[in-house]
Amino acid sequence: MDTRLLLLADSRLPAGGHAHSGGVEPAATAGAVTDLASLSDFLAARLSTAGLVTAALAAASCSFAHSSRDHAVVRAGLGGQLHDHGGEGGRDGEGLWRVLDAEVDARTPSPxxxxxxxxxxxxxxxxxxxTWPHPALDALAAHSPRDHAVVRGGPREQLHDHGRWGGGPHHPVVLGAAAAAAGGTPRQAAAIAAYGSVTGAASAxxxxxxxxxxxxxxxxxxxxDDVDAVAARAAAEPDDWAALPAVSAPGLDLLAELHLRxxxxxxxS
Amino acid sequence: MGGMHDHDPHPAAPPVSRALRLGIGGPVGSGKTALTAALCRSLRDELALAVVTNDIYTTEDADFLRRNGVLSDDRITAVRTGCCPHTAIRDDIAANLDAVESLEELHRPLDLVIVESGGDNLTATFSRGLVDRQIFVLDVSGGDKVPRKGGPGVTASDLLVVNKTDLAELIGADLAVMARDAGAVRGERPVLFTSLREDPAAAAVAEWVRGVLREHPHPHHAPHPHAAASVNEP
Known part of the structure; x- marks a missing residue:
């Protein structure tokens, strides 16, 4: 793995990751994670659910970003999914970024x-x-949902809300495109995503x-070894979006909702 | 959630101006929030303001500002720092930049955005990528030797505020010593002594802020260097 990808994988990358616990804070509050043993179990479960899905989405995004000058392959793979959205796609496939965004939403039930x-x-x-200027990153910036319903909790929560109206692209999609911009493969994008899915939570x-x-x-x-295995599985079929892993972790979803309140x-988070 | 059906075909105009970004940092309990509230009260009638707070207990500062009727709720945003208040204002400013830009989008044009750090220690300092100017707030109850200890906040901040001067006599702190020591490490950079209990408007600090704004033309100066990398502004 070359230095550009090491920079992307580094927890010191100034991308706000230090303020997200991957569900560890609500798990600790609920008494579900209290010591090394329960943390190890939590991380293994997180890796095989959220980690796998995140890595697969990152691999898909990386592959798509690499092919951003020729979307014929992806279009063929997506078939009928594009009938509603192909019109806004244009030659750079902006509409396809929005399809991939929807794939993330579909695999992320917790608001x-x-x-x-x-x-x-x-x-x-x-x-x-x-850091790594690339047309795919520009396309992603221009064609991600601008407004998005920001989740609000109790009455005090309205003061917590910030963000550009909650819009912008999903994290694994950006991670995959950034990996492509840094010269990485879908398999490497998946590795960075799988790795981050446990290291961030462990640090928290x-x-x-x-x-x-x-x-x-x-x-x-x-x-x-499990991280590597998850990354390999996640990157197996990066261009068949509908078939990407969609395993769920209802416990993590519930903790995320409780945390907000x-x-x-x-x-x- | 309709993410695929709300595409706006008209990209937002690039920002032609942005507010002055002022950081207020300092140790726990020195009076950062009280100073922020004082500045808002003193300046809100003449300037368009918003505040980002980084208090570790999330809503504490925002609630304080709201209770005091300083600013409307939608002009105050709380950012969580994952137990690392210094990281959020120095090493990884992502969440704070996001909050500042959101407030600017919602309330454009703003003249001044105050970013109040979470309570930290003497080594805390704001990144220049996040703020244009920064105030470091100490209080006399930490002892009159604190300015002598230095640290980036004491030595390099644009304004050093020594608060709670009304307590100096009670705890045996010598303000002259603090002024002398601060001057020795700060050179020409200003130091102001305040008692927000006695002067809830923080008149001298507010006047310093006005001076900064006068020499830092607003709201028509250059966009922030990070603005071009923002979402939806390709």
Whole structure:
């Protein structure tokens, strides 16, 4: 893996990831994650559900971004899905970015998680366009939903809402396009997404629970083979969007919704 | 959610101007929120204002500002920092930039956006990618040797505010020592001593802000360097 991709995978990438716990904060509040053992279980479950879906969407986006000058293959693969949207597509396939956006929504039932995904997508897009300028990133910026219903919790929550009306592209879509812009393959995009799906949550657990960071790092190392396997599976068929993995994690969805309504939140999600 | 049916074929015009962005940082309890509220009260009739708060307990500061009737709710945004208040204003400013730009979009044109950091320590400082000017707030109850300890907030902020001067006598803090030590590390950069309890309008600090705005033309100056990378502004 070359340096450009290492930069994209680095937790120090200034894309707002440090303020998202991947569900660890509400899980800790609920008493579901309390120590190293329960964190390890949480991370393994997160990897095989949200991690797999995120990685598959990133791989799909990466492949699509690479082919952005010739969308014939993707159009053929999508078949009838494009009848309603092909008209706004044009030669650069802007409409297809919106189809992929809908694929993410379809795999993200929790409104709170959709909002968090778009918030992280906006932040990553800002960094990526500055760092690795690429036509696919420009197309993504221009053709993502501009307005999006921002999730609101209780009466106090209205003060929490920010973001460009909650709009902008989803995080895994931006991650895949950024990986393409940095010269990466769909398999590498999936690897970065799968890796991030557990490292961000692990880091949040260290901060929230005061866990031994060395022990948490070891737990991540134990997961490494699983991360690689998830990435390989996620990148298997990146151009068949309807067939991308769609496993769900109702527990994570519920925690995300509860988190939005809790009185004290240290993390955005 | 209708994400595929709300496409706006008319991209937004690029921002021709933006507000001055003013950071207010400092240790926990030094009076950052009280100063923010004071500035809003003093300036809201002459300037279009909005505030982003980074308090770790999320709604504390925003609630304080709302309770005090300082600004309407939709001009106050709270950002969560994942237990790392310094990261959110220095190393990874993404969430704060997003909040500032959202407020500007919603209330354009704004003259001034105040970004209040979460309480931190003496090493906290704002990124120049996030704010144009920054105020660092200390209070005398931390002891009169704090300015001597230095740190980027004390030495490099555009304005150092030493608050709670009404407590100086009670805790045996020597304001002259603080002024001398601050001057030694700050050179020409200004230091103001305040007691927000005695002067809830923070008149001297508000006047400093007016001066900054006068020398920093608004709202028709250049777009922020990050603006071009924003969503929907290709």
């Amino acid at each position: 709170a998680q959709r909002t968090a995904s778009r918030a992280q997508g906006r932040a990553l897009l800002r960094v990526a366009r500055t 657990a260290v901060r929230l629970l005061g866990l031994d960071p060395l022990a948490v790092q070891q737990a991540l190392a134990v997961l490494a 809790s009185e004290v939140r240290l993390f955005e």
